[in-house]
Amino acid sequence: MGPGVSYECEVQDGSHINEDHFYPEIIHPDTLVQLPHGQQGELVFTTLTKEGMPLLRYRTKDLCTLYDGQCACGRTSVRMGRIIGRSDDMLIIRGINVFPSQVESVILEMPEFEPQYMLVVDRVNNLDTLQVQVEVRRDFFGDDIGRMLNMKKTLADKLKSVLSISADVKLMEPGSIERSQGKGKHVIDKRKLV
C-alpha cells in the first residue's frame, strides 16, 4: 500500500495531488498531446516512488482539469477538479466535446421525459449533426401540438446551453428506445460507419 493519488482538504476546492509520489498530466484523449494546466482533458499519471511496478503515463480515462496555485487551505500542490466524464464516452461533434452524461442530466431534470435517450451522431454535407431522441412520458403527452412542440423546444434550448452546440430533438413514443444493458449504448455514431 502506497500513498493515495489525491486527497481533499477542508476547503474542498478540488483534490490535492500527492505530487511527491505521482506526476499528473492532462492530455488530449485523441491526439494524446499534453495540455497546459487549466485545460480540460484526460488525466494521466506517472508514479515517482513505486518500485517494481511503476506506472508510466498511465491513462485514467477520467476527464478533468488540473489547477496550479495556492489553495485557500495554504497548500500549493496541484489540484484536480471534478471528474466530468470518461474519455471513452466522449464524442467530438463540430469540434466540441460532448458527453452522454451531459444530455442525461438535462433529461433527468425534465419530468416530461422518460430517463431514456439516444444520441445519433452523423455527418451531413461535411457537418456533424447531433440528434437527441427522447421518450415523452405518457402523462405529459397532450392533444395540443403547439404544447408538444414547446416541450421539444425547451429541451433543445437547455441542451444548447449545456452542450454549446445545437441538437435536433426527436420526440419518441414511450417505450420505443431500446433499453440499454451497458453504458455506451446511448450513442449511435454513424460517422464511424462511413
Next chain:
Amino acid sequence: MTIKQLSIFLENKTGRINEVTKILGQHGINMHAFSMAETTDFGILRLIVSEVDKAVEVLREANFAVMLTDVVWITCPNVAGSLSHILDHLAEQHIFIEYMYAFAEGDQANVIIRPNDIDHCIQVLKKCDCNIHNSL
C-alpha cells in the same frame, strides 16, 4: 354535449398507423372518423371510435400514448355554405377553433370541432342550423 376523442401520439414511422387500426379491428372497435396532425418527427392521430374506453385500454396495453379529448360533434346539411354559416357565428363570438375535421354522409355533413372554449362554443352552436350530438 361533448364526445370523447382519442388522441394518440405517433412517431413518424412506417406502419405505425396500421398498428393502431389493426388493434382496433382485432377488438371489433369501429372508427367513425379520424384526422392526423403531423410535424416532421411526430404526429397526433385523432380518432372517433365506437367504444372509447375499450379502445383506450387495448391501445395502452399495446404501449401507445393515448389520451382523451373533449370535442364537439355536429351534423349540418350537406349543402354549399352551411358550414361557412356556422363558422361565421363562431368567429363573431370570438371562438377560436384549434382544429376540426369533417366527413359527409349522404345529405348530412359531420363535423368534429375542438374549440378553445367548449361551453361557449356549444351555446353558440345551439342557435345555428345544426345538430349537436351527445354520443355516437
